[in-house]
Amino acid sequence: xxxxxxxxxxxxxxxxxxxxxxxxxxxxxxxxxxxxxxxxxxxxxxxxxxxxxxxxxxxxxxxxxxxxxxxxxxxxxxxxxxxxxxxxxxxxxxxxxxxxxxxxxxxxxxxxxxxxxxxxxxxxxxxxxxxxxxxxxxxxxxxxxxxxxxxxxxxxxxxxxxxxxxxxxxxxxxxxxxxxxxxxxxxxxxxxxxxxxxxxxxxxxxxxxxxxxxxxxxxxxxxxxxxxxxxxxxxxxxxxxxxxxxxxxxxxxxxxxxxxxxxxxxxxxxxxxxxxxxxxxxxxxxxxxxxxxxxxxxxxxxxxxxxxxxxxxxxxxxxxxxxxxxxxxxxxxxxxxxx
Amino acid sequence: xxxxxxxxxxxxxxxxxxxxxxxxxxxxxxxxxxxxxxxxxxxxxxxxxxxxxxxxxxxxxxxxxxxxxxxxxxxxxxxxxxxxxxxxxxxxxxxxxxxxxxxxxxxxxxxxxxxxxxxxxxxxxxxxxxxxxxxxxxxxxxxxxxxxxxxxxxxxxxxxxxxxxxxxxxxxxxxxxxxxxxxxxxxxxxxxxxxxxxxxxxxxxxxxxxxxxxxxxxxxxxxxxxxxxxxxxxxxxxxxxxxxxxxxxxxxxxxxxxxxxxxxxxxxxxxxxxxxxxxxxxxxxxxxxxxxxxxxxxxxxxxxxxxxxxxxxxxxxxxxxxxxxxxxxxxxxxxxxxxxxxxxxxxxxxxxxxxxxx
Numbered sequence: 001x002x003x004x005x006x007x008x009x010x011x012x013x014x015x016x017x018x019x020x021x022x023x024x025x026x027x028x029x030x031x032x033x034x035x036x037x038x039x040x041x042x043x044x045x046x047x048x049x050x051x052x053x054x055x056x057x058x059x060x061x062x063x064x065x066x067x068x069x070x071x072x073x074x075x076x077x078x079x080x081x082x083x084x085x086x087x088x089x090x091x092x093x094x095x096x097x098x099x100x101x102x103x104x105x106x107x108x109x110x111x112x113x114x115x116x117x118x119x120x121x122x123x124x125x126x127x128x129x130x131x132x133x134x135x136x137x138x139x140x141x142x143x144x145x146x147x148x149x150x151x152x153x154x155x156x157x158x159x160x161x162x163x164x165x166x167x168x169x170x171x172x173x174x175x176x177x178x179x180x181x182x183x184x185x186x187x188x189x190x191x192x193x194x195x196x197x198x199x200x201x202x203x204x205x206x207x208x209x210x211x212x213x214x215x216x217x218x219x220x221x222x223x224x225x226x227x228x229x230x231x232x233x234x235x236x237x238x239x240x241x242x243x244x245x246x247x248x249x250x251x252x253x254x255x256x257x258x259x260x261x262x263x264x265x266x267x268x269x270x271x272x273x274x275x276x277x278x279x280x281x282x283x284x285x286x287x288x289x290x291x292x293x294x295x296x297x298x299x300x301x302x303x304x305x306x307x308x309x310x311x312x313x314x315x316x317x318x319x320x321x322x323x324x325x326x327x328x329x330x331x332x333x334x335x336x337x338x339x
Numbered sequence: 340x341x342x343x344x345x346x347x348x349x350x351x352x353x354x355x356x357x358x359x360x361x362x363x364x365x366x367x368x369x370x371x372x373x374x375x376x377x378x379x380x381x382x383x384x385x386x387x388x389x390x391x392x393x394x395x396x397x398x399x400x401x402x403x404x405x406x407x408x409x410x411x412x413x414x415x416x417x418x419x420x421x422x423x424x425x426x427x428x429x430x431x432x433x434x435x436x437x438x439x440x441x442x443x444x445x446x447x448x449x450x451x452x453x454x455x456x457x458x459x460x461x462x463x464x465x466x467x468x469x470x471x472x473x474x475x476x477x478x479x480x481x482x483x484x485x486x487x488x489x490x491x492x493x494x495x496x497x498x499x500x501x502x503x504x505x506x507x508x509x510x511x512x513x514x515x516x517x518x519x520x521x522x523x524x525x526x527x528x529x530x531x532x533x534x535x536x537x538x539x540x541x542x543x544x545x546x547x548x549x550x551x552x553x554x555x556x557x558x559x560x561x562x563x564x565x566x567x568x569x570x571x572x573x574x575x576x577x578x579x580x581x582x583x584x585x586x587x588x589x590x591x592x593x594x595x596x597x598x599x600x601x602x603x604x605x606x607x608x609x610x611x612x613x614x615x616x617x618x619x620x621x622x623x624x625x626x627x628x629x630x631x632x633x634x635x636x637x638x639x640x641x642x643x644x645x646x647x648x649x650x651x652x653x654x655x656x657x658x659x660x661x662x663x664x665x666x667x668x669x670x671x672x673x674x675x676x677x678x679x680x681x682x683x684x685x686x687x688x689x690x691x692x693x694x695x696x697x
Contacts, residue, residue: 034521035455066618071513211669222412226663229399337512
């Protein structure tokens with residue numbers, strides 16, 4: 001051992017020296033503003049933990065990978081799981097067939113409860129039936145407001161996309177908008193289409209729809225720019241997700257347009273934009289609450305036989321408006337990535 | 340897209356340097372025929388056709404600032420399409436280029452932010468990572484002899500997972516933190532994401548970089564030893580090796596060039612949008628490859644140019660934005676895109692067949 005370590009340490013020495021030198025050089029490159037150092041220690045609310053027996057719950061969503069919105073849902077679910085002494089199994093697939101396989105997988109694991117999103121209800125009908133015959137309680141969240149009862153789910157947590165679209169349209173009326181373009185980042189997504197339809201229904205001005213490729217930001221930017229050039233009467237851009245709203249702000253300046261931006265859903269940078277005034281308002285459906293309540297409800301059912309919403313009515317988590325008047329209260333939670 | 344494969348291999352090698360040095364064979368053919376036999380001519384005519392079509396059907400396209408917007412969209416695709424085309428001439432594919440762009444942007448954003456460093460530290464680190472990914476792809480292909488389609492499909496999937504998992508692990512979220520208030524950001528933004536005023540029209544700097552890279556790539560391909568090597572390894576690897584072409588070096592470096600392109604566009608995205616979402620970039624690799632193929636590069640390698648892909652990317656940008664400028668029913672968007680591209684490729688094929696037959 002001793003023999004071999006000597007030559008090695010001799011070989012390592014120059015490497016260490018170079019690394020140290022590099023570290024010193026890098027230290028000279030420190031940023032004096034922004035960055036991790038400027039981040040305030042966001043203390044997570046760490047509540048006590050339930051003493052009920054350990055249980056396992058599966059959360060199966062139609063999330064596509066790397067979406068900021070779903071990350072918040074998951075954080076809510078994880079917070080509830082930690083408090084309720086629950087082992088949470090999170091899985092997701094945007095393809096309905098694959099999502100139903102993931103639910104089957106959870107049934108095979110004999111979990112104590114399943115929370116699912118019903119983006120494509122018909123595809124999940126069979127597997128929900130299987131869960132029921134295996135005596136596993138199933139609750140719904142986020143998507144499927146019109147179908148959860150039909151499929152025999154116990155409870156539902158979410159917002160009505162059409163209702164939130166309608167509320168959005170009314171808000172645009174109040175702000176005196178005349179012509180809006182509703183930017184859909186995923187062609188064929190039912191929920192997004194319902195939002196635009198809701199806006200169209202109540203908004204007294206003209207509503208256009210624009211499809212953009214949500215996985216390619218430069219393309220989103222130039223496509224919105226093109227639309228604003230094509231029709232200069234557009235005075236409000238309706239975005240259906242926070243990152244796209246922030247990009248729309250750049251498109252507007254590129255197109256030399258005077259249009260304003262409002263959006264569905266929130267994130268950290270969006271709250272900053274609202275307080276700066278570059279984005280007018282956001283409609284929040286409180287994704288954290290959807291994840292949290294879905295998991296917590298399964299705990300309550302198991303340990304106390306409770307139904308949220310009495311098993312008859314859905315529990316609505318939105319629409320909640322965030323604008324300049326209340327953004328301060330929201331932004332500190334958004335900074336933690338939980339609102 | 341395999342239709343271009345019917346083109347004769349007679350024009351695969353770069354043409355002789357200038358009119359004075361041409362040998363007897365090419366000198367006998369009329370100038371027009373020689374020009375039309377170049378790989379980029381078909382796509383050039385296709386691009387002109389698409390341009391004229393939208394000029395007529397979409398009035399806003401006539402505006403210079405609309406053209407700047409179309410060129411911007413084309414340039415963000417085109418900067419990666421050029422090295423992807425070179426790689427294709429060298430006989431290989433890279434499916435990991437689209438997510439590679441996001442990997443690069445995420446690396447730069449997270450290193451700068453988490454270590455609170457000047458953003459240039461992140462930019463350099465991202466370059467190293469991107470080149471390393473290219474090196475890994477190339478090395479695997481050369482060492483194992485596996486088709487690059489499989490190797491880079493592997494990297495494509497790995498990078499997708501790594502992008503998401505590492506971002507979540509490091510930042511606790513699935514998008515990076517805003518770095519726009521950090522040291523060096525403004526400088527880097529000038530390099531990667533600023534715009535210039537040309538006759539009252541704001542033109543994005545990526546357009547200039549795109550054209551510059553295309554010019555450099557054309558020069559390298561047609562005037563240097565490395566360019567000859569690229570054609571040789573794509574044409575026939577074994578005979579290339581037999582005449583002394585460093586096959587491994589050429590292929591690996593071509594993959595690293597794609598890494599460079601991905602890095603550049605990744606930096607543009609980061610400094611233009613301040614943050615990056617980790618799930619982006621999936622599917623864009625096919626647009627790069629189509630851009631190269633529409634631009635006259637053969638899927639089988641050994642044939643193509645660096646200018647063709649410029650028009651290929653332009654055609655994509657033109658069609659994508661033109662449909663919006665024309666104000667057509669957006670439900671049909673993808674279908675329009677497909678029809679226009681097929682039409683353009685058919686023009687491309689027709690030109691090449693007619694001209695190379697003579």
